Each structure stands twice: as C-alpha cells, then as structure tokens.
Amino acid sequence: MLKNYLKIAIAVLRRRKFFTFISLFGISFTLTILMVLTAFIDKVIGDNYPDKKRDRLLYINRIEQKGKDDMTSGPLSYYFLSHYTGMMKTPVKVAISSGFSGTNTYVNNKKIAVNYKYTNADYWDVMDYDFTEGKPFNKQQVDNADHVAIISEDMKKQYFGDAGPVVGKYIEADNVNYRVLGVVKNVPLTSYMFFSDIYLPYTVSKADYKGKGYGGGYMGVLMGASKDDVPKMQAEYENLMKRVPVESKNYQHLYSHANTFVRSYVDTGNEDSSGVFIVITAISIFVFIFMLLPTLNLVNINITRIMERSSEIGVRKAFGASSQTLVYQFIVENLILTLLGGIIGTLLSAIALCGINSVNPIANLQLSINFTVLFIALLVCLVFGFLSGVYPAWRMSKLNVVTALKG
Amino acid sequence: MIRLQNIEKVYRTDTIETLALNSISLDVAKGEFLSIMGPSGCGKSTLLNIMGLLDAPSKGDIKIADKTTANLNDKQMAQFRNKTLGFIFQSYHLINDLQVLDNVELPLLYRDTTAKERRALATEALEKVGLANRIKHFPTQLSGGQRQRVAIARAIVGRPDIILADEPTGNLDSAMGTEIMDILINLNRNEGTTIVMVTHDENMAHKTHRLVRLFDGSQVQ
Numbered sequence: 001m002l003k004n005y006l007k008i009a010i011a012v013l014r015r016r017k018f019f020t021f022i023s024l025f026g027i028s029f030t031l032t033i034l035m036v037l038t039a040f041i042d043k044v045i046g047d048n049y050p051d052k053k054r055d056r057l058l059y060i061n062r063i064e065q066k067g068k069d070d071m072t073s074g075p076l077s078y079y080f081l082s083h084y085t086g087m088m089k090t091p092v093k094v095a096i097s098s099g100f101s102g103t104n105t106y107v108n109n110k111k112i113a114v115n116y117k118y119t120n121a122d123y124w125d126v127m128d129y130d131f132t133e134g135k136p137f138n139k140q141q142v143d144n145a146d147h148v149a150i151i152s153e154d155m156k157k158q159y160f161g162d163a164g165p166v167v168g169k170y171i172e173a174d175n176v177n178y179r180v181l182g183v184v185k186n187v188p189l190t191s192y193m194f195f196s197d198i199y200l201p202y203t204v205s206k207a208d209y210k211g212k213g214y215g216g217g218y219m220g221v222l223m224g225a226s227k228d229d230v231p232k233m234q235a236e237y238e239n240l241m242k243r244v245p246v247e248s249k250n251y252q253h254l255y256s257h258a259n260t261f262v263r264s265y266v267d268t269g270n271e272d273s274s275g276v277f278i279v280i281t282a283i284s285i286f287v288f289i290f291m292l293l294p295t296l297n298l299v300n301i302n303i304t305r306i307m308e309r310s311s312e313i314g315v316r317k318a319f320g321a322s323s324q325t326l327v328y329q330f331i332v333e334n335l336i337l338t339l340l341g342g343i344i345g346t347l348l349s350a351i352a353l354c355g356i357n358s359v360n361p362i363a364n365l366q367l368s369i370n371f372t373v374l375f376i377a378l379l380v381c382l383v384f385g386f387l388s389g390v391y392p393a394w395r396m397s398k399l400n401v402v403t404a405l406k407g
Numbered sequence: 408m409i410r411l412q413n414i415e416k417v418y419r420t421d422t423i424e425t426l427a428l429n430s431i432s433l434d435v436a437k438g439e440f441l442s443i444m445g446p447s448g449c450g451k452s453t454l455l456n457i458m459g460l461l462d463a464p465s466k467g468d469i470k471i472a473d474k475t476t477a478n479l480n481d482k483q484m485a486q487f488r489n490k491t492l493g494f495i496f497q498s499y500h501l502i503n504d505l506q507v508l509d510n511v512e513l514p515l516l517y518r519d520t521t522a523k524e525r526r527a528l529a530t531e532a533l534e535k536v537g538l539a540n541r542i543k544h545f546p547t548q549l550s551g552g553q554r555q556r557v558a559i560a561r562a563i564v565g566r567p568d569i570i571l572a573d574e575p576t577g578n579l580d581s582a583m584g585t586e587i588m589d590i591l592i593n594l595n596r597n598e599g600t601t602i603v604m605v606t607h608d609e610n611m612a613h614k615t616h617r618l619v620r621l622f623d624g625s626q627v628q
Contacts, residue, residue: 001516003522004509004512004516007504007505008502011504015504311500312502315500315502316513317485318461318488319489319493319513319514319517319561320486320488320489320490320514320517320518321516321517322481322485322486322517323481324481324482325485325517401456401461401462402456402462405461
C-alpha cells in the first residue's frame, strides 16, 4: 500500500512541476529559517561552556525590591553575594563575577575594543574554562589585588598577534597593565553571563566593591556537591532571602532567586513576569506565524491538486476505499512532499549556517546542525505535512463518488 | 442477486426538483446478464449508480447478495463494494500515473492481501483479458480498447459477484466494442458473474439475457 502511495506521490509531483516547485520552496525556506533558529537556541541553551557542571549549579543574577510606589531591580553587589551566600550551608563553592564592561586599548597605535570582567578565585573552580595556556588566578592573588589577568584566545590574537605563549607577558586595559596568567578558549557572546575578553580579580576593580548596598554589578553561581543538592540550595537561598531586610522604608518586599540556567538566562528583571513564559510564547508565536503562511499556501495548492484528481478519488471510492483510507493516503502523500522539502531545507540550512559562521555576527558563536536540530526539523516537517494535508484530505474524502467520477 | 424495490431518486436544487427514477422495482438473478437501455437522461446511469451503492436512493430498498444495504456506514459500504461489486466505466477511469498492473491491483489494496498475492491475482486478471504483456505500460500508452480491457481486469481482479458496466463500449469503435462485449459474455458464461450493463447499442443489448428499458425515470419494458 505505501509503495503504491509513494508511486502516486512521485507521479503527482512530476505532473505539475511548477506547483511542486512552489510547494517545495515554501517548505524548504520555512524549514531553513526554523532550523537556523533552532541551531541558535540550541547553541545558546545547550552549549554548556564554560559552566560544564550546569546540572549542579544555580545562578543568582538579580535582586528586586518593591514598594507601593517604588521599585529597584538589577544585579547584586559583591558584598550582598559574598555576605549572604557565605551563610549558606549547602553550596560547596560560590562563584562571584561582574558583568562584562567595555574599554579600549591600543596596540601599535591600533585601537582594540576590550571587554573585561571581575571574578573571585572560586569562579575558576565553579566554572570549567578550557585553558590553552597557563592557569587561573588563585585566592592569594585575589586577596593581594594582584594585577593579573586571564585572557581569551581572541584577545591573545588581537593583542599579541601570532606570538607564541603569552603567559608572563603584560596586557594593558583601561590604562592599567596586567600580567597574563592564562589564556582560555573563547566564550560566545550569547553566554553573556560568562563572556569576556579579559578576566581580572575583583579586588583590582576601580569601582567600590566593598559597599554594603544590595545592588551592584555582580552575579553569583552556587555549586552543589551533586545535582541532588540543587533543590536544597534553592530552598535554602529562598528561605535566606525571606530574612533579609529591605534597604529602605520605600520598599516592602525583597526578591532574589537562585535559578537554574534557563530561568536565569531569560530573566526579565521583573518578579511579576516569567522570562521562560515570555520566551516560549515569543518563540511559539514566531514559529506559528512563520509556518502559517506556507501551510496555508500548501493547503491551497493541495486543494487544487485534489480537484484535479477527483476522478481517481471516485475510482478508489468505487472500488472500496473508505473516506478514512483516502484521508490516510493523502496525508502520506503530503508527508512525502514535506519530507522531501525537509531534506532540501536541511541542505539549505547547512549552507546558511556555514555562511553565518563565516560572517561571525556574534563573537565566537559557531552554529551547527546536530541531532537535536535535526530531530526538531523532522518534527516540524511532520507537523507541517500533517497540518497542510489534513484539511484538503478531509475535503477530498467528502467528495461524492458520482460527482468525483464526472471529474 | 440484486433486488430493487420501489426505488425513487429525486435531485433537488434551490429552485428545481427532478425525479430521475420513479418507483423502479427490479430483480437481477445470480448469473444473469442484464442490459438497461433508454434515451439520454432517462435515469439509466442513475439506476446503475444506485445498484452499485455509489449513490443513495431517495426512497426504496436495495438488497444485494441478500444483504440490505440501507444501514451500512461509509466504511462498511466501501468494504461491501470492494468484495461484491466491480465497475466498468465508459471513460475507463484508469489512473494514468500508475502502470497497468498497479491499476488492476487497485481493488486489492483495500483488502487484506500481500503484495505477492496482489501481483498474482492482477496478472491472472490481465491474462483473462489478453493483456499480460502490457503490465509495465501506462494507460496513456494503450489504445481505447486496451484501456477498457485493463478496466475489465480491474473490475474482475477481486472476483466480485456482480459487475456493473456503464456503457463499456461507448467510447470504442464497433470492432473494439465487439471485443469488449465478447470478454463480458465469456465472463458471464464461464465464471457465472452477474453483469448489469447500461448501453445505447441495441446489438450489444440483444446479446444479453434480458433487456430493461427506461423512459423518463420509469421502467417501460
């Protein structure tokens, strides 16, 4: 039976080449866009460099205080993080780091934009950066406020060119010289919580990190002994935050959460709105709208094709095909078409991703097609094929046999 | 084999009501070869479609192979047609995208048969109509007579009890028409297949066991 449907499907595709081209173009173009989007999301969420121990980490990147007429929300101060997470029993280590900031430096009179970030010593134990040279700074060096730095491979290339090992050499940033202790593999900009060109001890920061205010420019990452500790850490932090007094009488409530990676990544900065919900909704709407147009186009084309095949439908019904069987046949034929479009879309996606990677629009972000992306693409194809086939198939199944045979 | 009692068929539009069949009662015995004749628009094809369960009467009862068909749902009706009835159309209605063998196998797709069984039965049916050497051809590569022979093979491949033929020689010249008629007569004589044939051709009609004439939806002979 399936072989028969395949023969018919191929014959129908070959009969009206222009319609087939339009259909395949719509499907493959839509799939290309969706696969590139999926590859992007997969990279952003799935790539766990440098936080390879993600399954036992929790991320604290915001504190919010709310009053009747007043509200403040933003990253935390170094003091708040070190003081309160220091009271916690469950985490084995706490990484504290600032967001990245930009400055310029000059090499041979050439201006280079540099992003720098401050961290504590435990940051390098919690994270798993791949060192291509050297090693991270330690607690002693942080306590001593040593002017040492870890730089990215990109930074090494930009600043030192094609020089050999650079450990021990000096790099200038923001008019200060730092001795290079290590070089790490690049972090893509999309991993905004950990991205930087230069990593410095927080004790060399020009900003006041000792202030006892709650807000600042830092985030924390709690590391449990195992992933089983994550719920405990989360609950412990929540309970701790309930006991933290608000900073001023203008505020009645204080919120800060230790979240999993995804929740933390898409945090909106507002306690009342869920970032995860917003992101999922936005992606779903985008995918829906993007798929809607080619689906409607394919529905239209399929209805036209069905009417051309009314004689065949009449004959099949006359010789014993039930409406259900015909719907099944038509959906299978449509799935064949969409899978073919899917194969073309996959090839186009591979080409598109190569092009995007070569242009490098987001620093260090290299997209690729992997099994997740392929699986999602296949799923999209099947959903697409089903949706665009089911209504025309239903219409066809309702055709009266005698009317259908008249053509 | 076929019993029609007081069959009426009315076509209604917003403004017009047309009585296509007016109280037709007809019995067709097992193994009988029946012709139905009449002027254009008299209801011959309508009557044949009703016999073939392709259309439902507005009134009346149909019994085919001792089975009352009124209460059958879509799926049951399709299965019943598949097992009991075979159709031959004036315009052949072959599927041009499929080869001859695939066309003939069509009724068997809706039965519980293996691909091997289908192929064997279809080849046997094509041998009966003398086209076993054309299994890989497409309908567009055949003459009108050959196409009708493929259509006959398709109609008989499932060994139905009844064949309904709507002007099977209508699109053929007299020589080809005679060839087709001979095949149908042989089928009826040698296999005992009950055949009901709508035709305009008196010569063909007189070769059958019985002739029924319709005029303006009523039986006149």
